[in-house]
Amino acid sequence: MELQPPFRKIIHVDMDAFYASVEQLDNPELRGKAVAVGGSEIRGVVSAASYEARKFGVRSAMSGVLAKRKCPHLIFVRPRYTRYQEISTKIRAIFYDYTDLVEPLSLDEAYLDVTENKKGNPSANEIAREIRHRIWEELELRASAGISINKFLAKVASDINKPNGQKTIHPEEVISFLEELPVAKFYGVGRVTATKMHNLGIFKGLDLKQKSLEELTKLFGKSGSHYYNIVRGIHNSKVKPNRIRKSIAAERTFNENISSEVFMLERLEKIADELERRMKKSDTKGKTITLKIKYSDFTQQTRSKTTQTYIQLKKEFMPIVKELLYQEKLKNSVRLLGISFSNLNTEKKLPVWIQLKFDF
Structure with missing residues (x-):
């Protein structure tokens, strides 16, 4: 089956090791060195790693202890989210x-629909190259890009020539590209799903394509229809410029495990201060408050409560947080606590967008 025009021109821009690169930009002493943002050699989790660190197998979401074991000369840096936000805005x-x-x-990272663009440039590939060049010239940071007819393909493509590269999958190449693509590289197919597919003899897109819609739905539930479509190049999700935020959170990983609820309340007070600041800054209120607890054995638990009215201030939600903490006995000592708001008032604001289609 051949894909039929008209086709959209979608770019996925993904900054290369963004947090770590910003740290190396601001501190020349870190340039060319193995850097981990977040965590430490005794606790915590790595938020981001420089490419120099990745060569040793250091990855985001890895414990600081394991990261240091893999890369003994690894330099840990505290994250500075305000700075990252500032650069992201630029x-x-x-x-x-x-x-x-x-x-x-x-x-x-972000998706851009350049089917019709302000420069009047018919080449999405040239636009992506120009954007990457400007990011380097103006901010001294590297970015990679993927270009294709839909968001799924653009996302997959942006990872192919990383770092500091780009890849275009043209309409006539889509089917053959997907048929040869390992299923583990399909965006949205995690390690568990990839393993399940491998056990079923599904290793590449072509193998996935042999399965009927009924078979895939039976094997993977609702995701089955998604896999059925994407392997055929069908992904109709449009670029939504007014993406609505679903939650706002603040959390902390502690240097030492905590077993006393009194000490936990002290930490939660500080976390609540930060959450209130974020809620005010984004002019957001919410109804559902969730307490996140990660134990020393890395198991995780969440406890939630929904109020009848939207709230924002610490004095309004902190009593609920206390109630959630004492809701049931803790299973173990605690290494992380977090508070989040969901069911936000922003969800009532519907995004407005216009999607235009032209020949690729």
Whole structure:
């Protein structure tokens, strides 16, 4: 089956080792060295790693202890999210010079629909190259990009020539590219699902394509129809420039495990201060308060309560946090606590976007 035009022109821009690169930018002594943002050699989790650290197997979400074991000369740096946000805002300003159809996924990546763009440039590949060049010239940071007919393919493509590269998957190449793509590299297919597919004899897109919609739905539930479509190049999710935030949170990993609820309350007071600051800064209120508890054995528990009205201030939600803490006996000593708001008032604000289609 051949894909039929008209095709959209979607770019996925992904900053290279963003947090670590910002730290190396601001501190020349860190340049060319193995850097981990977050964690420490005795506790915590790595938020990001420089490419120099990745060569030794250091990855985000890895414990600091394991990261140090893999890379003994690893330098740990405290994260500075305010600085990352500042740089991210400048990067997005560059995006908006080309299109208003920008959908941020996080501080360091975004989708852009450049089917019709402000530069009148018919080449999405050239636009991506120009954007990456500007990010380097103006901010001294490297970015990679993927370009194709939909968000799924652009996301997959952006990872192919990392770091500091880009990849375009043209419409006529989509089917053959997907058929040869290992299923573990399909965006959205995690390690567990990939292992399950391998056990079923599904290693590449072509193998996945042999399964009927009914078979895939039976094997993978609702995700089955998604896999059925994407391996055929079908992914109709549009770039949504007014992406609505679903939750706001603040959490802390402690240097030493805590077993006393009194000490936990002290930590939660400080976490609540930070959460209130974030809620005010984003002019957001919420109804559902969730307490996150990660134990010393790395098991995790969440406890939630929903209020009848939207709240924002610490004096309003802290009594609920205390109630949730004492709701049941703790299973073990605690290494991390977090508080989050969901069911936000922002969810009532519907995004407005216009999607235009032109020949690729």
